[in-house]
Amino acid sequence: MRRTDRLFDLIQILRDGRLHTARAMAETLEVSVRTIWRDMATLVASGLPVEGERGVGYALREPITLPPLTLTPDEVQALTLGLQLVSDGADPSLTRAAESLRAKIAAVVPARLMDSAGRDTWVFPGPEALAAARHLPALRRAIRLRERLVLSYSDGSDIASERATRPLVLEFWGRVWTLATWCEARDDFRSFRVDRIKALHLTGESFPDEPGKTLADWRRLNSA
Numbered sequence: 001m002r003r004t005d006r007l008f009d010l011i012q013i014l015r016d017g018r019l020h021t022a023r024a025m026a027e028t029l030e031v032s033v034r035t036i037w038r039d040m041a042t043l044v045a046s047g048l049p050v051e052g053e054r055g056v057g058y059a060l061r062e063p064i065t066l067p068p069l070t071l072t073p074d075e076v077q078a079l080t081l082g083l084q085l086v087s088d089g090a091d092p093s094l095t096r097a098a099e100s101l102r103a104k105i106a107a108v109v110p111a112r113l114m115d116s117a118g119r120d121t122w123v124f125p126g127p128e129a130l131a132a133a134r135h136l137p138a139l140r141r142a143i144r145l146r147e148r149l150v151l152s153y154s155d156g157s158d159i160a161s162e163r164a165t166r167p168l169v170l171e172f173w174g175r176v177w178t179l180a181t182w183c184e185a186r187d188d189f190r191s192f193r194v195d196r197i198k199a200l201h202l203t204g205e206s207f208p209d210e211p212g213k214t215l216a217d218w219r220r221l222n223s224a
């Protein structure tokens with residue numbers, strides 16, 4: 001039995017919410033108890049709500065909201081390539097999240113579909129994305145918390161400057177990440193290439209919604 005199929009079967013066993021011992025599941029799936037221990041560790045690490053330990057048993061502490069999926073090969077490929085795009089964007093925390101999500105999807109999708117998804121069909125990484133990677137977690141946090149940032153930035157002519165900004169949204173262009181902001185110095189919207197940010201300072205100061213300076217305003221200007 002393929003491991004992805006076995007993980008799927010383990011989830012089905014646990015769906016009843018009752019306590020199941022590793023030995024009983026091993027007998028059902030005709031594998032060793034050690035194999036079940038390893039598989040349960042994988043399910044726990046992937047974020048599934050599993051409680052238990054060796055010698056006691058395992059149970060789901062809450063229902064799984066993701067049911068078995070019926071997907072076409074094209075749908076699975078779209079999903080897999082989307083997760084690959086996130087992984088190759090070089091943000092380390094999102095890379096881990098994408099890999100965890102892929103493991104969860106693999107647990108409920110037949111292995112033959114995952115194997116045929118062509119995960120290596122497209123490749124997205126580049127030096128620009130890798131250079132941006134170190135800043136992405138802090139930028140995402142600042143956007144989420146609506147926190148002012150001061151950027152140490154070098155433009156295309158390698159001219160350095162300090163920019164006080166209101167971070168609005170990150171965009172990924174296949175190789176390059178950009179940060180859309182309201183630039184306090186220019187009193188206007190400005191996008192910065194994240195790979196050209198030399199350093200950033202989190203001020204701890206939140207910024208309000210002001211007419212003409214919001215993400216919605218930026219989107220309207222860029223969709224016109």
